[in-house]
Amino acid sequence: MSLIFFGTPDFAVPSLKALIDAGEEVSLVVTQSQKFKRDKTPIPIPVKELALRKGIPVLQPEKISDPEFIDLIKKHAPEFIIVVAYGKILPPEILRIPWRYPINVHASLLPGYRGAAPVQWAIIRGERFTGITTMVMDEGLDTGDILLQEKIEIKDDEDAMGLSKRLSELGARLLLKTISGIRSSELKPIPQEGKPSYAPPLKKEDGLIDWNKTAKEIYNLIRGTVPWPCAQTFLKGERIIILKASVIEGKGIPGRIEEVKEGFIIGTGDGLLNILELKPEGKKAMDALSFLRGRRIERGIFLGR
Numbered sequence: 001m002s003l004i005f006f007g008t009p010d011f012a013v014p015s016l017k018a019l020i021d022a023g024e025e026v027s028l029v030v031t032q033s034q035k036f037k038r039d040k041t042p043i044p045i046p047v048k049e050l051a052l053r054k055g056i057p058v059l060q061p062e063k064i065s066d067p068e069f070i071d072l073i074k075k076h077a078p079e080f081i082i083v084v085a086y087g088k089i090l091p092p093e094i095l096r097i098p099w100r101y102p103i104n105v106h107a108s109l110l111p112g113y114r115g116a117a118p119v120q121w122a123i124i125r126g127e128r129f130t131g132i133t134t135m136v137m138d139e140g141l142d143t144g145d146i147l148l149q150e151k152i153e154i155k156d157d158e159d160a161m162g163l164s165k166r167l168s169e170l171g172a173r174l175l176l177k178t179i180s181g182i183r184s185s186e187l188k189p190i191p192q193e194g195k196p197s198y199a200p201p202l203k204k205e206d207g208l209i210d211w212n213k214t215a216k217e218i219y220n221l222i223r224g225t226v227p228w229p230c231a232q233t234f235l236k237g238e239r240i241i242i243l244k245a246s247v248i249e250g251k252g253i254p255g256r257i258e259e260v261k262e263g264f265i266i267g268t269g270d271g272l273l274n275i276l277e278l279k280p281e282g283k284k285a286m287d288a289l290s291f292l293r294g295r296r297i298e299r300g301i302f303l304g305r
Contacts, residue, residue, distance in 0.1 A: 001079040002027035004098075007047045011164055012084035014172035015105055016050055019082070022176055026056050027076050032087050033060045065091045073097050080179065083137060084171065087116075092139050100182060101189075102137040105171040107164070109133060109149055111196035114142035119167060120160045121199040123224035126216070129153055130163070132171045134178040136189045143196075145189030147178045159223040204229040207241075211255030211304050215247045215271030230279075233303045243285055244277035255304045260297055263288035 002025045005016050019026055029051035035043045051058045061069045070093050073081075081102040083090065095102045108118035110133040115121075122130045131151040135144040150170060154163060181187025207229035209218055222231040222242050230241040233255075252258040252267020259265040266273045279285040 001025065002076055003080045003082055004028045004030065004073060004076055004078045005047075005051075005082045005084070006030045006086040006090070007082075007084040008032045008045060008087050009085050010046045011107070011168045011171075012086070013046045013050055014168045015082070015084045015175050016047055018172035018176055020054055020056075024179075026051075026054075027078065028073075029056050029058045030064075030086070031058060031060055033062050064088055064094065070094060070097075081137075082175065084175075089141075090137065095137055095139070103147065103175070103178060104135050104137045104142070104144065105175050106133045106135060106142055107167045107171065108199065109151060110135060110142060110146060111192040111194050113199040114196055115199040116201040118199040119164045120202055120224045123154060123158070123160055123163065124220050126220050127154060130167070132167055132174050134171075134174055135192075141198075143192065145191055147187055147189055148174050148181070150174055157223075159226040161226055202229055207232045209233045209242070209304065211266065212269045215268040215273045218268055218273055219245055219247050234305060235297075235303050236301070237305075239281040240291075241279040241281070241285075242275055242277075243279055244275075246274045246276060248272045248274050255302045257297065257299055257301045257303070260292065260299060264292065264297060266303060 003019060005019065005026050007016060008031045029047060031045050031048045037043060048058050073094060074097055078098045079100050081098045083102065084105040108122065109131045113122055129151050131149055133149045134147040136147060138144040152166065152170065178187065202225065207225045209221065209231050222245050225231050232239055232241050250272040252272050254267055254269050256267045257264050258267050258272060263275055266275060275288050277285060277287050278291055
């Protein structure tokens with residue numbers, strides 16, 4: 001009984017690997033179309049690289065609604081279609097192909113955080129918990145019936161990259177449990193309940209720091225926007241990216257540098273933010289002390305201007 005796997009980034013790799021290691025017959029892997037660097041070299045696609053190493057055919061259709069592509073999927077007559085961070089919405093014609101279910105591994109506790117960036121927005125909005133949902137895909141945006149869910153706590157110092165890695169490993173384990181439960185008839189889909197929330201794709205402007213927000217909110221933005229678009233501000237007209245920071249007690253004027261020692265401490269709408277690591281635009285990341293060397297940065301200067 002064959003499976004077809006749709007996935008693209010690092011997040012999808014543990015799920016594909018788990019299926020292969022469990023002896024599942026993955027007859028085809030579908031990833032997004034190839035993208036290239038400025039020098040025309042192809043940008044690596046993690047799922048594609050794993051599939052090719054394991055001898056699994058890979059397709060990268062420009063349009064997944066193309067009738068020829070859909071016919072090819074039909075010829076495989078898959079038991080399941082598995083979708084993990086593929087990056088495109090599958091048309092109804094594909095969702096109807098598997099003779100059991102099209103299954104999606106989604107990085108939130110649905111109906112919360114439907115959409116493309118659930119990991120990032122959960123951190124940005126200060127959630128304490130998130131998790132993985134496996135669901136039967138339908139034509140809506142993450143609206144399908146739930147198969148399994150598992151909750152985990154978001155660590156206080158965890159950024160989107162670290163949380164995504166943990167969730168990807170949890171997703172792989174939950175996917176295998178889901179497939180087993182369906183085959184044994186112990187697992188039945190149940191409708192989503194509760195008020196939905198949404199996690200739209202991040203835009204570059206989502207990373208712009210508003211220093212009138214609390215130190216905790218800015219800290220969450222910094223963690224949630226790694227590795228893209230990253231939290232950004234301006235210092236003397238120069239765009240800088242804040243990579244690491246900590247919240248400390250105290251009062252200050254929003255956006256003003258309140259103290260300069262081994263790093264620098266910024267006032268916010270409530271509390272202070274200690275900047276630990278940053279990256280000037282077009283330069284390498286560095287700790288705050290290295291950034292301060294050779295620059296006249298002193299108390300009273302405002303960020304964001």
